[in-house]
Amino acid sequence: xxxxxxxxxxxxxxxxxxxxxxxxxxxxxxxxxxxxxxxxxxxxxxxxxxxxxxxxxxxxxxxxxxxxxxxxxxxxxxxxxxxxxxxxxxxxxxxxxxxxxxxxxxxxxxxxxxxxxxxxxxxxxxxxxxxxxxxxxxxxxxxxxxxxxxxxxxxxxxxxxxxxxxxxxxxxxxxxxxxxxxxxxxxxxxxxxxxxxxxxxxxxxxxxxxxxxxxxxxxxxxxxxxxxxxxxxxxxxxxxxxxxxxxxxxxxxxxxxxxxxxxxxxxxxxxxxxxxxxxxxxxxxxxxxxxxxxxxxxxxxxxxxxxxxxxxxx
Amino acid sequence: xxxxxxxxxxxxxxxxxxxxxxxxxxxxxxxxxxxxxxxxxxxxxxxxxxxxxxxxxxxxxxxxxxxxxxxxxxxxxxxxxxxxxxxxxxxxxxxxxxxxxxxxxxxxxxxxxxxxxxxxxxxxxxxxxxxxxxxxxxxxxxxxxxxxxxxxxxxxxxxxxxxxxxxxxxxxxxxxxxxxxxxxxxxxxxxxxxxxxxxxxxxxxxxxxxxxxxxxxxxxxxxxxxxxxxxxxxxxxxxxxxxxxxxxxxxxxxxxxxxxxxxxxxxxxxxxxxxxxxxxxxxxxxxxxxxxxxxxxxxxxxxxxxxxxxxxxxxxxxxxxxxxxxxxxxx
Numbered sequence: 001x002x003x004x005x006x007x008x009x010x011x012x013x014x015x016x017x018x019x020x021x022x023x024x025x026x027x028x029x030x031x032x033x034x035x036x037x038x039x040x041x042x043x044x045x046x047x048x049x050x051x052x053x054x055x056x057x058x059x060x061x062x063x064x065x066x067x068x069x070x071x072x073x074x075x076x077x078x079x080x081x082x083x084x085x086x087x088x089x090x091x092x093x094x095x096x097x098x099x100x101x102x103x104x105x106x107x108x109x110x111x112x113x114x115x116x117x118x119x120x121x122x123x124x125x126x127x128x129x130x131x132x133x134x135x136x137x138x139x140x141x142x143x144x145x146x147x148x149x150x151x152x153x154x155x156x157x158x159x160x161x162x163x164x165x166x167x168x169x170x171x172x173x174x175x176x177x178x179x180x181x182x183x184x185x186x187x188x189x190x191x192x193x194x195x196x197x198x199x200x201x202x203x204x205x206x207x208x209x210x211x212x213x214x215x216x217x218x219x220x221x222x223x224x225x226x227x228x229x230x231x232x233x234x235x236x237x238x239x240x241x242x243x244x245x246x247x248x249x250x251x252x253x254x255x256x257x258x259x260x261x262x263x264x265x266x267x268x269x270x271x272x273x274x275x276x277x278x279x280x281x282x283x284x285x286x287x288x289x290x291x292x293x294x295x296x297x298x299x300x301x302x303x304x305x306x307x308x309x310x311x312x313x314x
Numbered sequence: 315x316x317x318x319x320x321x322x323x324x325x326x327x328x329x330x331x332x333x334x335x336x337x338x339x340x341x342x343x344x345x346x347x348x349x350x351x352x353x354x355x356x357x358x359x360x361x362x363x364x365x366x367x368x369x370x371x372x373x374x375x376x377x378x379x380x381x382x383x384x385x386x387x388x389x390x391x392x393x394x395x396x397x398x399x400x401x402x403x404x405x406x407x408x409x410x411x412x413x414x415x416x417x418x419x420x421x422x423x424x425x426x427x428x429x430x431x432x433x434x435x436x437x438x439x440x441x442x443x444x445x446x447x448x449x450x451x452x453x454x455x456x457x458x459x460x461x462x463x464x465x466x467x468x469x470x471x472x473x474x475x476x477x478x479x480x481x482x483x484x485x486x487x488x489x490x491x492x493x494x495x496x497x498x499x500x501x502x503x504x505x506x507x508x509x510x511x512x513x514x515x516x517x518x519x520x521x522x523x524x525x526x527x528x529x530x531x532x533x534x535x536x537x538x539x540x541x542x543x544x545x546x547x548x549x550x551x552x553x554x555x556x557x558x559x560x561x562x563x564x565x566x567x568x569x570x571x572x573x574x575x576x577x578x579x580x581x582x583x584x585x586x587x588x589x590x591x592x593x594x595x596x597x598x599x600x601x602x603x604x605x606x607x608x609x610x611x612x613x614x615x616x617x618x619x620x621x622x623x624x625x626x627x628x629x630x631x632x633x634x635x636x637x638x639x640x641x642x643x644x645x
Contacts, residue, residue, distance in 0.1 A: 298574075304599070305399055307575025308406070 013207075018164035022203060028195035028231055037226035040270055041263040050262070051300050055093050056277060057261040058085060058293050062119055062250065062285045064099040065314075066126075066218065072107040075100055079111035081312055086294050088310070089301065095290065096279040097149060101125070102142035109146035119149035119184070123174060126188075126217035128153035132170060139177040150178050153186045153217060154201065160192070164204060171208035184212035184250055189228045190220040198228055202235035206247050214250035218285060223253025226267060233271040246275070252285025258296040261289060287314055360390045360536070362397055362560060363543035365404030366553025372396045377561070379536055382447025390536045393561035395569040398501075398528065401557035402575050405499045405526040408554030413496045413524030421471035424522060427549040428464035431542070435461070438541055442510055445535045459622055460511040467518035470630065474523055478631060482638070489641040494634040496524035497603055498577030501570035503563045505583040509535035511621045513542060516582050519629035521555055525578075528557045528570060532583070536560040564589055571596035578603035578633050605632040 045053055063082045065074060079098055086092035097117035098108050105120045112118060120142035124130035130138075139150055152174050158166045175183050185205035189198050205213050213232055216223035229251045236247050251264055261284060268276050276282050291311045298306035360379075361368040373394035381387045412420070431438065435457050443453040475493055482490040500520045505512030509532045520527045531539030543558045559566060563584065570576055571593040579597050581604065584590040590606055597604050607628075 304572035304596075305402070305569065305574060307402075307573065310574055 013165060013168055015163060015165035018168060018204065018207075019162065022164060022200040025196075025199055025203060028199055030195050030227070033195055033227040033230050037230045037267060040266050041226060043263075043266045045262050045266070051297075053262045053265055054258060054293055054297050054300070057258070057265060057284065058290065058297070059093040059096060060279045060283050061095040061290050061293070062097045062099045062252070062283050063095045063290055064218070064252070064285050064287050066099070066101060066121060070101065070104060072104065075104045075107045076111050077312075078314070079108050079116075081290075082116050083112060085290060086297065086311070089298070092294065092297060096283055099149075099151065099285060102138060102145065102147070105142050105145035105147045117149050118147050119151055120145070120147035121151045121153075121186075121217075123152040123170075125151070125153050125186075126219040128155050128188075129157070132173060135170065136173060136177045139174050143177070143179055143181050147181055149182045149184060150174070151184045151186055151214060153188060154205065156188055156191045159197075159201060159204075167201075168204060168208045171205055171210060175209040182211040183209065184214045184248075185210040186214045186217055186252075187232075188217055188220055189215050189224075189232075190222045195227065195231050198231045199235055202232050203239065206235070206239045206243075206245075210247060212248035212250050212283070214252055214283075214285065216253040216285075218253035221254075224251040224255055224285075226263060229264060230267055230271060233268060233276075236276075237272045240272075246281060248281040248283065249276070250283040250285055252283075255284055255286050256288050257292050258289075261293065358388070360388055360540050360560070362391050362393055362401075363540070363547065363556070363558040364397065364401045364554075365407070365557065366547060368543070368547075369397075369400075371561070372400070379445075379534070381444045387444070388537060390540075390560045393530075393559035393566055395566060397559060397561075398566050398569050399573070401528040401559060402499060402501075402570070402573055404554035404557055405528055406554075406575055408552050409496075409498060409524075409526045411552055412521070412526055412555045415524070417472035417475065417524075420522060420524065421468045423550050424464050424468035424471065424518065427546055427551065428461045428468065430545045430549045431457075431461050431464070434541065434545055438510060438538055441538045441541060445509055445537055446507070456508070456511050460514045463511065463514050463625070464518055466625070467522045467630075471522050474630060474634075477627070478634065478636075484640070487643045489643060490638065491641075492636050492638040494523065494631075495637050497633045497635055498525060499575060500525045500527045500578045500580060500633050501567070501573070501576045502527055502529045502580035503567060503583035504529055504531050504539065505621070506532045506534060506585060508621045510538040510542065512583070513539055515621050515625060515629070516580055517556055519625065520580065520633055521551075523630055523634055525633050526555045526557075528559065528576075530563045530566060530583070531558055531560050533560070533562055567593055568596055571602070572599055574600050576600075576602060579605065580629075580632070581606040582629075603632065605629070 063078055065078055082095045082098045085095060094116055097119045098112060099119040100108050102120045102122055105118055108118045122139040122142050123135035124138065142150060154167050155170060171185055187198065187201040187205065192198055192201055202213050215228055229249065232249050236249055240246050255261055265277065268282050294311045295306045298310060361370050371391040371393050375392040376389040377392045379387045379390045438457045439453040442448065442456055443450055479493040480491065482492060484490040502516050502520060504516050513531060517527060517529055539558050539560065546556050571579055579593060579602055581590050581593060594604050
């Protein structure tokens with residue numbers, strides 16, 4: 001899809017190389033992206049397909065709590081819910097991971113054991129405004145505490161200023177600090193302003209070694225939107241075609257209903273194909289979404305509408 | 315499809331409505347614009363009232379409503395189970411604010427509904443006369459009674475706790491007192507025959523104590539219910555406190571009776587004993603309160619008069635929970 005071979009971008013890429021490549025990417029038709037995302041959102045998913053989609057969506061959730069007021073007790077309660085989301089129905093699948101601040105990783109790991117992944121936000125989340133040393137230490141501590149997934153934020157200031165090499169080097173350095181842990185790179189698309197920037201940031205993160213690219217921190221509005229996710233999925237598809245490596249996508253923030261979640265699954269299926277319909281390659285970062293998925297699931301298993309009294313309070 | 319975008323079905327329906335309505339409205343049109351006037355009537359689309367808005371049915375369905383002479387009157391939205399679900403969500407969302415408002419404030423809001431209805435009484439009288447086939451005097455009387463009923467219930471808002479609560483004598487060093495609290499979200503069926511007074515008599519006792527409600531309007535006489543919804547929408551009643559659905563209670567009510575987020579049922583308007591029993595059974599699944607007045611089965615179907623009597627406390631008491639507090643006496 002591009003004239004410049006992205007394979008030429010190595011670890012020592014200069015800002016000029018990166019700029020030449022990223023600005024050589026085709027522009028995004030914003031109206032077209034919004035229209036396609038809206039069109040795919042009208043697909044009707046019912047009955048058995050809906051039941052399957054809901055279980056799949058539950059198994060893709062990164063159950064998240066990222067508040068200043070988080071306590072070890074709250075994290076333990078959330079972890080118990082992550083392992084068995086619906087206590088009244090053992091057939092409900094476990095979620096993919098829990099997502100917490102780095103200092104609470106040990107508490108989470110103590111509860112979940114090996115049953116679900118533990119993701120930690122690192123690198124001065126959510127603003128990303130700290131020195132590289134601080135970010136690497138933040139990452140290393142979370143990995144030491146037991147995190148097997150790291151959600152890092154990119155330096156949006158550097159990206160918007162055009163200092164692509166700095167962003168690239170930060171991601172490669174954090175990737176190295178992660179060791180065996182998977183690295184998710186948060187683009188914070190709400191601050192990138194344009195879909196062109198979203199496409200460039202996606203490519204930048206993937207070239208630097210990201211295992212996942214993630215839309216948002218959840219602290220900025222707008223967070224995940226269907227057009228933004230569509231553009232990221234297209235980038236992932238093109239990257240897989242040119243580099244042969246499958247990168248995952250995590251839509252985080254603002255997805256609260258089962259209906260929305262299913263729309264995202266349609267988007268994934270129609271953009272990158274059903275190979276990505278697995279928790280290894282697509283995730284939802286959410287806190288309230290899980291309850292709505294459970295309510296819908298109860299509706300389908302019991303035959304009557306359920307209510308918020310029948311799921312846990314977060 | 316967006317809410318404001320008419321489907322082909324609706325468009326063709328609007329055309330047929332236009333054709334049928336010509337005869338009914340020709341008198342009025344000719345008197346105001348002369349015999350050769352080309353003014354086209356602005357026909358109203360009757361919709362549901364959910365969460366303070368007037369949406370069409372999610373299903374896109376409508377049904378025909380007829381006046382007392384059996385002549386086509388209007389196409390009315392036919393609610394589906396998903397409309398009912400949306401209404402429950404709206405009612406649940408509204409509950410904390412409405413039940414948390416002071417009793418005095420709720421009384422003021424109910425009184426405000428009476429004020430707004432007073433301003434639209436001509437429209438309500440016309441609709442009752444046309445729909446129920448009664449005389450102008452009877453219609454006027456029914457509207458007056460409906461308005462007065464809001465005022466009557468409005469007065470009860472800050473007196474309920476005094477009348478239904480108590481300070482209990484206990485053998486121990488405690489203050490012990492019981493206070494009534496609203497049950498939560500109540501689903502109700504309005505009476506079939508008495509389309510306005512009956513509807514008001516069902517809604518007012520539910521919401522005066524802080525409950526929120528979803529009401530199925532009279533299936534055969536839904537027009538005054540929509541007008542009441544418009545009065546309520548402009549009466550400082552928070553969105554979602556009252557939700558009015560038009561359609562078939564036999565289709566929608568089972569979904570509400572089994573809905574785990576509905577706390578109580580009012581079956582005042584359910585005349586079919588088999589349906590009422592089914593709804594009671596479904597309500598038992600989540601231990602809902604059910605109000606099923608005994609006199610429903612025996613009363614004359616078309617007599618609105620049995621709603622004219624002073625209501626009493628029964629309908630209000632049915633949707634209250636009593637909370638008793640043991641408070642240690644200070645030394």
